[in-house]
Amino acid sequence: MNVTATSSPSLDTLREQAREIRRDIILMVNHARSGHPGGPLSAADYLTVLWFKYLRCDPLKPFWEKRDRFVLSNGHCSALNYALLARRGFFNPGYLLTFRTLDSRLVGHPSRKKLPYLEVSTGSLGQGLSVAHGMALGARLHGWDEVTVYCNCGDGEMQEGNCWEAVTTAGHKKSDNLVLLVDYNNVQIDGFLPKVKDLAPLAEKLRAFRWRVIEADGHDFQQIDRAFAEARKRTGKPTAILFRTVMMKGCPSFEDNPGWHGRPPTDDEARVMLRELGYDDDLEAARASLGSREFRPAVPLDEMP
């Protein structure tokens, strides 16, 4: 069974995959004239490593019950989740260009009813970690020790009270099959976190709540790789990986600017972004290269349980 991607890809392969996913994101958000580019570009490197090397999933058996679970708690980063699913082979990349349109399954924020590969619908911040912890408790109750549940949260999202209820519960229950990924880019809509509402020292806070905390540069593939390898080990505590990241990473002219949280790039801006990623800036040609915009899942969706 194709449970761990394509037989442990090299870090160079993963780096190239992340670059392609960044291009997908820019094309999606630009074409939709709507959506959030900043967070998806900041988490693209480490989530590419997760999805292509560590997450035990299989596009040909998408509802395999002992798969690992991934919950995108910061649902506004949906473009990244959709691009990961497409590039991982669950459906065709061309369909990404239907993002946020009326008949598409790719709703602005993730909707499991529309796209059942998503483990749960998200969008209202602060909720995913509790759901992920419920899945982790469920896996343990089933006796499925090999199942790991990953939950991605934005750093700003960690200001939500519900996150800390979940952090408290998981620490108390010693749920060591739960891994929280924090996209620590220090940016939220109204500005930089230290100014809006500082979370520091986040690592110490999580440790005080009985979590194991791993810190890594979220754009250094060796550090990312080591962090995920370490996080899989069961230690009697839930694990948080704090990935230090840069919003809009990969497009230097746009990096680290709170204005890019939820604004789609114009055509001119999108061309600059593609160039900065190292791609040709012909938007039309780039879109055409993604292929058919019909929904073509790897296996028919009626196989959903």
Add this chain to the structure above:
Amino acid sequence: MKAPRYRGVLPSKFWKAELTREGYGRTLVELGHSNPRVVALDADLSQSTLTKYFAAEFPDRFFEMGISEQDMVNTAGGLSLMGFVPFLSSYAIFLTSRSLDQVRNTVDYTQLNVKIAAAHGGISVGRDGPSHQSMEDLSNMLVLPNMTVVVPADKPQAEAVTRWAADYVGPVYFRLGREKVPTITDGEGFFEHAKAQTVIEGEDGTILACGLMVSEAIKAAELLAKDSVFPRVVNMATLKPLDTVAIDAAAQETGAIVTAEEHSVFGGLGSVVARHIVQSDRRIPMRIVGIPDIYLTSGAPEELLEVAGLTAQNIATKLKEALGAK
């Protein structure tokens, strides 16, 4: 003098008082034995909601979440996504206001198989005061597109609803009370999804009631019988999906409707019935008996019900009013 024609219920002189939450708590244990997928969660109120029976019998399948309703609702969601059938409990007011976002955006939007068993619904909570009384829980649940909303009338029906909820696939909200309420049911508890149950036959108007108010409606019918007025009494245990066939039949065959609920007049049974009636071809006179647009206070349950007008006498008065307006 003719007596009301009872169907499946006892005359009020034969009633005994029992807890709906006792019916829930005991039935949950029974389900725990028959269905290994059933699990339960509570937020530090298992002594009140009576999930404590389940916790004692199945400690591995009971999740004590502490005082964290939002976390509890979504943890239940996660368990349901792993194939379990979670029943979660706390007080109605907390589950449907504090954690409304979680119920809406995670459980209902994703259409998860989560059962919300809400104890201490309504104002009959009594002396704890308005912070613990729920006047708006049904309203908050009724606007959720995928939610089934049920208010059992008595303990046997609470048992039947609990059993049904374990088999039904999808989100369910059902409301239990703090106080003992009359066991009106004659024999086994009855519940059929989305199906109203006529408990007294009659043609002189219809009283559509849910929860505790079904017993008040029956008492109203007994009062009215003394004046030779014989209303139909219908137990509208399921508020959503609404049994519009029963409402249409009531309108057609009895000409007037009074609704009775232990809930705000905004957004509960009265509202959903009225919405149906005003859009139907039979715009019959209708009256709504419910909690007026105020916060109440501390008091004995029966005192609070009296203040809010949730009494057999008031239902009887409103029925006569509606009949007079035909």
